[in-house]
Amino acid sequence: DQQVKQNSPSLSVQEGRISILNCDYTNSMFDYFLWYKKYPAEGPTFLISISSIKDKNEDGRFTVFLNKSAKHLSLHIVPSQPGDSAVYFCAASAQESGGSNYKLTFGKGTLLTVNP
Amino acid sequence: GAGVSQSPRYKVAKRGQDVALRCDPISGHVSLFWYQQALGQGPEFLTYFQNEAQLDKSGLPSDRFFAERPEGSVSTLKIQRTQQEDSAVYLCASRQGRWSPLHFGNGTRLTVT
Numbered sequence: 001d002q003q004v005k006q007n008s009p010s011l012s013v014q015e016g017r018i019s020i021l022n023c024d025y026t027n028s029m030f031d032y033f034l035w036y037k038k039y040p041a042e043g044p045t046f047l048i049s050i051s052s053i054k055d056k057n058e059d060g061r062f063t064v065f066l067n068k069s070a071k072h073l074s075l076h077i078v079p080s081q082p083g084d085s086a087v088y089f090c091a092a093s094a095q096e097s098g099g100s101n102y103k104l105t106f107g108k109g110t111l112l113t114v115n116p
Numbered sequence: 117g118a119g120v121s122q123s124p125r126y127k128v129a130k131r132g133q134d135v136a137l138r139c140d141p142i143s144g145h146v147s148l149f150w151y152q153q154a155l156g157q158g159p160e161f162l163t164y165f166q167n168e169a170q171l172d173k174s175g176l177p178s179d180r181f182f183a184e185r186p187e188g189s190v191s192t193l194k195i196q197r198t199q200q201e202d203s204a205v206y207l208c209a210s211r212q213g214r215w216s217p218l219h220f221g222n223g224t225r226l227t228v229t
Binding site for chain 2: 004032034036041042043044045046049089091096101102103104105106107108109
């Protein structure tokens with residue numbers, strides 16, 4: 001049973017346009033969400049995160065939106081650049097006993113291709 | 117070092133062999149994690165250390181998997197009697213504090229033939 005779902009395996013956009021990557025989750029205990037970016041043969045690299053007490057977090061060209069009622073989050077990249085081409089993973093965590101969020105549950109990823 | 121370092125990068129093992137995968141976390145990072153990433157999937161949690169204490173090993177698939185971090189720095193993931201379904205990329209990550217993001221290494225790609 002997948003608790004974090006990225007239903008689009010791939011997405012292709014033109015350079016300069018907006019990329020929107022989506023993620024749905026089922027576990028209502030998740031209270032912290034992250035996006036990671038992964039290039040081939042490298043480990044995932046942290047991009048941006050959001051706590052469940054917020055509905056938006058912005059960092060430069062990257063904005064994450066959280067809709068708790070719909071259990072949905074999205075990552076917006078504006079403007080998209082060819083160097084953004086990578087696999088993007090959505091991840092979520094819940095407070096474990098002891099109060100620490102440490103166990104990330106990942107989606108399967110979305111391959112973003114930004115065409116020049 | 118600047119990042120999490122894992123070795124070897126690639127490992128081919130015959131079924132039934134034992135393997136040991138090494139992780140050097142970022143200096144000063146208290147928390148260390150192991151994840152397993154099968155082809156076409158996202159990383160899946162295996163185990164978590166805080167310093168030398170293994171606080172959660174609920175993700176280890178079987179008792180053939182064993183992880184240690186005896187001095188609270190370098191960690192080793194050992195897989196005994198490897199099987200084909202163990203083929204995956206094994207990712208190590210570390211973080212500085214409770215709300216810090218995980219920093220991943222480049223992983224060890226294990227292929228069991």
